[in-house]
Amino acid sequence: MGKEIDKIFDSFGQNNIFKDKVVLQSNHIPSEIPHRTEQIKQTASILAPVLRGERPSNLFLYGKTGTGKTLSMQYVRDELLKRTDGNPNFKLRIEYLNCKLKKVADTEYRILAELIKKMGGEVPTTGLPTQEVYSRFIDIIDKEKQLILLILDEIDQTVKKISSDFLYNLTRLNSELSKTQICVVGISNNLTFLDDLDPRVRSSLSEEEVVFPPYNAIQLQEILKQRADLAFKEGVIEDGVISKCSAFAAREHGDARRALDLLRVAGELAERDHSKQISLKHIDEANNKIEKDKILDVITSEPKQFQFVLNSIISLSEKKNITPLFTGDIYNYYRDLCLKNHMEVLTQRRVGDIVQEFDMLGIINVRVISKGRGGRMREIKLAINKDIIEKAKEITQKFLDHY
């Protein structure tokens, strides 16, 4: 036993793939951001007034996932902080918040609570009127004279739960603040997000806009090469690996984050194989692994009723092998499942909403169809491959066996 472990750790120690893995991790901010100079310049010049202690225009960034929005914004943020750090004349705070985080920042209340926490305050998870949380937020911000830059990432994800009044209020907070000034930077993946917004909100939230176009395959290759040189030891990358990575990512609307993840995971897999090189095979494996991990992660963190519903969908589609499932079938199966396990049964209304949420998560595909006299219903298909379905079923099954 001891020898086995020694073997594992020893071979891990003599890492022959990575030189510096950090540069491939998604939170890493490189010193150079290729092909985004124009966007960074724009952002910087819009936000530059903060350096004189003036409030800049509210700003809105949009582009698809992995086009460097967050990265560029964080780069600009760091530069701004570098220049204001230690300046006694005014204080600059830049707070970044990702609104997509389920159960953390996906409602008005929770976003405010999260912001307060970041500013060093405390707020209970429930029980307070939102208005009260709002005014606490104002209090805590307005305690001392400062300039606040609020970066709300992926606000489009929450637009259904957040009234546009909230966004409007945020952008107009300044009138309620005496010492502090605030500026809102919104980041959105959805290019049509602004169109669905109340015109008042739109005009005040996006006084300025910066668009991030997707990278093309050539640009992706350059990005990958640059980072790979830093991350990997010499010669560990087999020919064609980089171009395959970028091809994969280009297929996904030029998602650079995806490409980098691919490369990193492929490296990890190669390391685990004790290979001397990262081969094309590793890229394929990495592609599966990433997809799988991402989905399984989401499923695992879902509450039990959601797991029951998902389990019903999986079991039903396996058992009957009818690929398009319909709402009614699923609900019946789900209800039996609950009864068998002595669980409370949710209403069909609610289950319908849960199914819709799974659709949003990309685990299933849902389409409302009308079968004429046969009624109207959702047509449901699993959107994940066999391999993942197996695992997903295990997860949800585990949940089930507890009862």
Place this chain on the structure above:
DNA sequence: CGAGATTCATGTGAAGTATACCTTTAGGCTTAA
């Protein structure tokens, strides 16, 4: 035969309810002077 009415099974929005938790307040008890 074809236009319009009907129908089915669920979609969907709004309003209501249950739960878990928060603050405030008033009373009761303890304590120290």
Place this chain on the structure above:
DNA sequence: AAGCCTAAAGGTATACTTCACATGAATCTCGTA
């Protein structure tokens, strides 16, 4: 009398339920050719 604890009152966000109306195309109806 001041200070502290407790419990009740009054209030909220969130997840879920209830109620009522909306949908959209296959099917039916019925007047017409």
